[in-house]
Amino acid sequence: MIRLEKLRFSYAADFTLEIERLELEQGTKAAITGSSGCGKTTFIKLLAGILKPDSGKIFLDDLELTTYSESELQDLRIVKAGLVFQEFELLDYLTVLDNVTLPLRINPVLKYRKESQHRAKELLNSVGLGEKYRRYPNKLSQGERQRVAICRALIATPGILLCDEPTANLDARNRDIILQIIFDYCEAENATLVMVTHDREILNSFDREIDLQQFNSSQTKTSYE
């Protein structure tokens, strides 16, 4: 469950994001839409605890993010949320398998064990990359890289999946594959999905659309001062 209360975030003197109240039940699949610059990525970062709001509260389940320190937020994020970026952000010097297990190696809250490799290989198998786990990212296609990035986001079995335009750089076929993987995971784990997208063709697949610019989402308001 995600809940935002009286959230206010501003930057660069002329941008303010204000959300009076927003609640996403566990298992909801929400699409975040709006034109460029309206604060979609900012919204994802706020939910991930990467950015701190000027005021207001953000709850992930019953944990209020604004009360946590930065290092606590990092610990919390790695356990609670899986992040998928538009540019994949894979580490070029790690193999596909090591990229997927990376979250388990960079924070002691999650433990890297021998079984972790098994879990990573299972995930890679499920996205059709089971044979390519020894390759480096630069030997993969765009779609394959995004699949690896999704596996990395899912390795710790997070309850919330935050995706920032994960299909923006992909062709239609790869887009459908990626969406299917994400939706399948959310269905299987009852995970909450918050995905930024410009692609109106896929909006029907979501439970909710939150348009940050058009104010058409009941309790969301983006204003430019």
Next chain:
Amino acid sequence: MNNSMYLAWNYLKYHWGKTLLLVFAISMVIFIPLVLNLFANKGAERMMSRAVTTPLLAGSKGSATELTLSTLYFREPGIPPLEFREIKALENEGLARAIPLNLEYKVKEQPIVGTTTAYFDFRNAGFASGRPMAVIGECVLGASAAIKLNANTGDAVISSPAGAFDVAGSFPLKMKVTGVLKPLNTADDEAVFTDLKTAWVISGKAHGHDELTTATADSLLLSRSDSIAIASKAVLSYTEITPENINSFHFHGDPDHYPVNAIIAIPKDKKSELMLRGRYENEVQNVQIVVPEKVVDELLETVVSVKEILTLAAISIGAATLVITLLVFSLSIRLRKKEIQTLKYIGAAKGSITGILSLEIVLVFALSTLLTLFYLLAINGIGLPLLEQLIQ
């Protein structure tokens, strides 16, 4: 492997070209001062050990350093030779044994050391094969000289002319190799030892040729009187001393005036040494007696100063390299900003990114140190014998 270490290692492994370059550069910075120090110490040790085992040296008045170095390492003498009679004079003092050394000639690049068989005993030189020279025209090769001249006991070597523009100045004498010394790891390994008289034959002070006193030799004479026969250019000197012609070899002039470049004086005891030194310092005008240990010690003091300057220079270069290396790492971190940001975004624990980046630096320095150790081991196996050759 620790997770941070694993990630750091993978980064370096993936960028192996850059890593190797950095490791190589840092290892060189560590290695060069170390090897300079090692070489300087080893060199000093070797120089000193040869000097210490040579109690006294006598030679013409002049540079004591020149006399010491040319005698210990068989280099071309930079001071004029003594006359052979000085040997007799020194021995007549009854204070020391004297071993003469004539160092003016070479077989290719190997120095010919005209001396006596006493030299072998003095240097504790054992024979790998053969025996010491017994008659003129015979020689003994040092271990390295035998390899370089590709000659062994029973073979022959030919002395080289002293200079390209003075082919008649020294005699190209074919010498029979009667023995090869065991390796001593000193300048002796490089030398061709021969009898002092053989060195004089090479110098032209003595020679052998066809009999000129018989009637059949008239065609070889420019003139003849009752007591003197003057040979023409048609008379050829022998270029090899054989049992058949050895009796025809003879000296011209008084051998007492023949050249000797240095004399190794082995005093009977400390008192004899002091007396000998006192006598030569105060009473003998044209001969100097030096203590090689003191001369080398003075020389090494200069070397030590040079070494200190070199070490200081190496440390400065090292510090500069360290700064550049840190700059390289900091620039690399700037270039990897996005990667670092990703790690933060996906939840890297506080300090883990710093840990990974620090470990990369530690690994590079550890690899550099390992490479330096490898160099040092290689130097120990290959470089030191090379160094020994250089300082012999």
